[in-house]
Every structure is written in structure tokens, then in C-alpha cells.
Amino acid sequence: MVTYYNSGDDRLVRNAINLMDHSRIPEGPTLSRHPSFSPQLIPTFSLWYIGMLHDYWMYRPDDEFIKEKLGGTRQVLDFFHRYQQADGSLAHVPYWNFTDWVEDQKGWSGGVAPIGSNGNSAVLDFQLLLAYQTAAELEEKLGMEAFSWEYKERAGQLMSTIRQKYWNASMDLFADTPEKDLYSQHANILAVLTGTVKDKEASLLANKMLSEKSLAPASIYFKYYLHLAILRAGMGNDYLNLLGKWFENIAMGMTTWAEDSNINTARSDCHAWGSSPNIEFYRIVLGIDTDAPGFSRVKVEPHLGTLQKAGGEMPHPEGKIAVKYELTKGKWNVEVNLPGNLTGRFVWMGQEYELKGGLNKIIL
Numbered sequence: 001m002v003t004y005y006n007s008g009d010d011r012l013v014r015n016a017i018n019l020m021d022h023s024r025i026p027e028g029p030t031l032s033r034h035p036s037f038s039p040q041l042i043p044t045f046s047l048w049y050i051g052m053l054h055d056y057w058m059y060r061p062d063d064e065f066i067k068e069k070l071g072g073t074r075q076v077l078d079f080f081h082r083y084q085q086a087d088g089s090l091a092h093v094p095y096w097n098f099t100d101w102v103e104d105q106k107g108w109s110g111g112v113a114p115i116g117s118n119g120n121s122a123v124l125d126f127q128l129l130l131a132y133q134t135a136a137e138l139e140e141k142l143g144m145e146a147f148s149w150e151y152k153e154r155a156g157q158l159m160s161t162i163r164q165k166y167w168n169a170s171m172d173l174f175a176d177t178p179e180k181d182l183y184s185q186h187a188n189i190l191a192v193l194t195g196t197v198k199d200k201e202a203s204l205l206a207n208k209m210l211s212e213k214s215l216a217p218a219s220i221y222f223k224y225y226l227h228l229a230i231l232r233a234g235m236g237n238d239y240l241n242l243l244g245k246w247f248e249n250i251a252m253g254m255t256t257w258a259e260d261s262n263i264n265t266a267r268s269d270c271h272a273w274g275s276s277p278n279i280e281f282y283r284i285v286l287g288i289d290t291d292a293p294g295f296s297r298v299k300v301e302p303h304l305g306t307l308q309k310a311g312g313e314m315p316h317p318e319g320k321i322a323v324k325y326e327l328t329k330g331k332w333n334v335e336v337n338l339p340g341n342l343t344g345r346f347v348w349m350g351q352e353y354e355l356k357g358g359l360n361k362i363i364l
Helices: 002-006 011-020 043-061 061-065 070-081 124-143 144-164 186-191 199-211 223-232 236-241 242-251 277-285
Strands: 289-290 295-301 308-316 319-328 330-336 342-347 349-353 358-363
Touching: 002 011, 002 277, 002 308, 002 342, 011 043, 011 330, 043 061, 043 070, 043 124, 061 124, 070 124, 070 144, 124 144, 124 186, 186 199, 186 223, 186 330, 199 223, 223 236, 236 277, 277 308, 289 308, 330 342, 349 358
Parallel strands: 295 342
Antiparallel strands: 289 295, 308 319, 319 330, 330 358, 342 349
8 A cells, every 4th residue: 555655666566466365375365474484374464465455456457467366365265264153253263363463451462362262353253354345345346246245145144243242332342252351442443444333333433442541552553444444434634643653653763663562672674564654644634545446536535634734646557646735814725636537526524526637726
């Protein structure tokens, strides 16, 4: 995603996706690093790999590249399906089921989210749910409709089970285990991103995630998903207030972003998963995002918070997209410049304005 928003050269992205696809073992999951002298299996990363394919499909005009990868996504999901119980919930998935580097929180061990006495984990179930939803869309548009139906059916069952098994109405939160004794931002972030909660319910849950201090917190890595959930819940204007971890890295003298949030062990790793501001200053603050596969349409919905002036440009397969916003005498002067014949929409306070190729000027 950093590549899409910062360079426009997707050759390294395609190479990485090819290597991940080639790394799959006979059981189905991809390796977490490949090629490598020391193989490592993190099945949850195989689920995020399916999301990476969806991202590529939405941001690059290259359907054929993703079609070639669908056989591999089916193998990944078949691996997980073998560990789904009768109600759809996962239990006893082997290997290292890493979710996030959460430090000093009960139930978290080695980056693995809490697991209940029966082997169930809300965070793991939510990640599988998101993968089914993502794969269903890819199969519907690029693959086989029969797989799409199957994945939608599995996703529907799993969402219903998650609601029944992990939701605590007295706390208005999803728990990490069926015992409902441990809670994290992670499970509730994924509840928003999977659409398990929507609209007003999603907004209430997002506010609770930010205000409830007893939740196991997302690290610098999983804050990427926290910010997407906040955006999905209609709270994008809060984004610029959520960058404390990055300011902390800067204050520590780091020159690149850290891998984890532990102030005692963090170092300048140049870690890609700490680099989400390189994406979100464009996607959330300036509001530039794809609105159709291949970035064939653009959606511009800025979330400026308290800013009164902002602007920037990013690469697009057809050229570059540039935006400028300035508040002058109580009016917002907006400029959106789209390359070639690219069209889209500008969204502001619930109102939509059509965008055409070239310079668009809007006064709000």
C-alpha cells in the first residue's frame, strides 16, 4: 500500500506476491518469509495475503495477475476450513498464529491473541471471516461463482457464531474468548472491518475502543487496522489525533519506524507495517482512494480534522492525482486534479460532487 500511494511502481509488489504464492506448502498456507534459509509459518499472514490480492486488484488495472492467484487462495482457505468446528469457529489451528505484538497483557503470548479453554479465539475467527468476505468478492468478479457462494455461506455462519459467542452486551464489546474475560482493541477493530457491526453500532464501538483503557491495545502495526476501523465508523476526522506512537518514535531519535510499540526494545527497523501514515495522510486526510477495481474511478473524501490548509499528490496508473484544500473566509476552496479521462466523486459532509478528468474546482 505504501508503494501504491508513494511510488506508483508496482514491480516489487508483484514480485512479493509471486514469492508468497510460490511459498505455499502442501497443507495450503503460505510461508511468512520466502525464500528463507529458515522457513517460518504464520497462518494468519496467509489470510492477510488474500487481502493483499484484493488491494492489488482495486489499485492496479491487472485482473489477469490476480486471476492466476485464486487457486492458491482456495488452498489457504481449505487449510483453515479443516479447523472450523460445526458452528464455524476455529479451534486448535497449528503453527504460530501471530496477530500483533501486544506486551504485558493477560492472555497474549508471543503475539498470539487469547485463546479460550475450548481452543476458540475471537481475533482468529474475525480474521478468517474477513478473508472469506474478501475471497468471496474476488471469486465473484474474477473466479468461480460456486466458490463465491460457498465463502459467503461460511462467512454468514461465522459472523452469526461470533455474535453469539463473543459479544458482551453488558460491556458493549466483543470479548477475545467465549469465557468473555479478556478484551482487546483487535477483536473490536475487526468487528467493524468485517461489518459485524455497522452504522451507529460501529460508531459506538469505535468510540469505546478509543476510550476503554482496559482493552489490550493495538501496537504500531495493528494501528493500521484501527485507523481503517475509525474511518469505516465515520470518525476519520479523529485520525490526526491518533498518531502519538509515531511522535514517540521521533522523540526517541528514530530515523525509521519501529516494529513494535515497546519503548524499551523499539529501534529503527524501517518496518513497513509501522509506515501507515505514508498511506493515510493521502487516503484518510487528503481522502484519495480507489472507488472501483483497477483504480478506474476515484473517490476523494478528505478528513482534515482541525487543519485549515492541506494538499498533496499521489501516483495513479494514468498519471497523478493532486488535491488542495484551503479554508478562506469561512469557505473551503477545493481543487481536485485528475489525470486523463479518470472520473470519480468528491464527498463532503454527506454530499457528493461528480469529478471529471482534469482540474475540478469546488467551493464549499
